[in-house]
Amino acid sequence: MLSKKTKYGLKALAYLASQKEKAPVQISEIAKCENISQKFLESILLSLRKSGFLGSKKGKGGGYYLIKEPNQVLMTDVMRVLEGPIAMVPCVSLNFYEKCADCPDEASCSVNKLMLMVRDANLEVYRNNTLADLIIS
Amino acid sequence: MLSKKTKYGLKALAYLASQKEKAPVQISEIAKCENISQKFLESILLSLRKSGFLGSKKGKGGGYYLIKEPNQVLMTDVMRVLEGPIAMVPCVSLNFYEKCADCPDEASCSVNKLMLMVRDANLEVYRNNTLADLIIS
DNA sequence: TGCTTACTCTATTAAATTAATAGGATAATA
DNA sequence: TATTATCCTATTAATTTAATAGAGTAAGCA
Known part of the structure; x- marks a missing residue:
């Protein structure tokens, strides 16, 4: 949420x-x-x-x-400052990586695999949008 | 998270x-x-x-x-039961829709617009994966 | 029947995070 | 020097999440 x-x-x-x-x-x-x-x-x-x-x-x-023109402000950067990591688990985070305490091996973790796909899907959206795209005419 | x-x-x-x-x-x-x-x-x-x-x-x-075969279990359904709405705001939720209290008009809401794209990106991932896809050989 | 096993259910508590509030400090302008 | 509006720290309230406790119920088996 x-x-x-x-x-x-x-x-x-x-x-x-x-x-x-x-x-x-x-x-x-x-x-x-x-x-x-x-x-x-x-x-x-x-x-x-x-x-x-x-x-x-x-x-x-x-x-x-x-400070910048709206079309120069990537949503990835905004979201990371406001909401924190874009990834839903630290073990797939690009900027806030952390190993899971309960997980012995990421390569064999079912959650890791799914969350990697989710992260990439979200990144794609945030990377392709800037502040300028948020404005409603 | x-x-x-x-x-x-x-x-x-x-x-x-x-x-x-x-x-x-x-x-x-x-x-x-x-x-x-x-x-x-x-x-x-x-x-x-x-x-x-x-x-x-x-x-x-x-x-x-x-109860079902793993390849018959969509991740959309699993995620909705475990985590709740897939959408990050109720106003773009398919299954848990709710109007935002602070927002007079969704069509002119900048957050709504972005979160709609995010929802769709996430839905795409969850719809294209089943429990069978989580299993690591 | 009676014992063991393992899920069922409710209630409570602890911990963490989020959201909101209060109030004074600081800097810029006129 | 009075006014305006951001800056900063601290505190509190509310909500959500995570974990724990303990008694209840159903199934299997000797």
């Missing part, structure tokens, strides 16, 4: 991507338009800034803005 | 599917071979029986056994 954090983060990014002007947008505006708890959204936007997706400006006229 | 319940459930099903004999296999044997808490596995196998994947036999020589 997609966490609220990811859901809200995606909505906020799409909101920023759909702005004509590149001027900073306030948290309160995004929270209001997208029905998101403002305080919760604060922490999400903060983490998106720290991972290099957003820039921010304090004080009057301040807010958040996209 | 895949829950332990699902992981253990898949391993147990694969274990049963790989049996030459169709004789019932005891919980304790599966738990031991797959490094699973026996009590936890009990409840998982019980739910797999109640959803029609497994049969059981009590008493001496008892245990669990597959």
Whole structure:
């Protein structure tokens, strides 16, 4: 299941991507338009800034803005920051690999095999989509 | 992330599917071979029986056994019972549809659009695999 | 019949994760 | 220097997941 954090983060990014002007947008505006708890959204936007997706400006006229063009932002990168590993088990994760404690041998693990296919299917979707593709005309 | 319940459930099903004999296999044997808490596995196998994947036999020589041939068991069905919806948000779920509380209109929702693609990619994998495909020679 | 075996069922608890909230600190603008 | 809006840390609430406990039931067999 997609966490609220990811859901809200995606909505906020799409909101920023759909702005004509590149001027900073306030948290309160995004929270209001997208029905998101403002305080919760604060922490999400903060983490998106720290991972290099957003820039921010304090004080009057301040807010958040996209650093890159929407079509330069891969969904793989966004999802990894918001939701964590794309793989459903650490033993098939590209960026967060970890051996399973209960599994003596990955090559003979039935779960590993299936989850590898699932990971690849998901990667394909996320790699072929950017923030620009999320925007609804 | 895949829950332990699902992981253990898949391993147990694969274990049963790989049996030459169709004789019932005891919980304790599966738990031991797959490094699973026996009590936890009990409840998982019980739910797999109640959803029609497994049969059981009590008493001496008892245990669990597959009802269908492994190649007749679609992973879509298994995953829905063990893990729940395949979709990452209820608003794109085929079998567990629900409207999002925070989202006024699905057609104009950026998350909905992406998650629809993800769902389809996952469905494709699960539909093209059966329990028989999980077995490692 | 009575003993053993192994699944059945309910309830509880522990642990971990997620979601939300509170409140003050900091920086930019006018 | 007052106002605005992000920044940061800490805490709490809620939910979900994982594990455990223990008594109950049915089947097989001597």
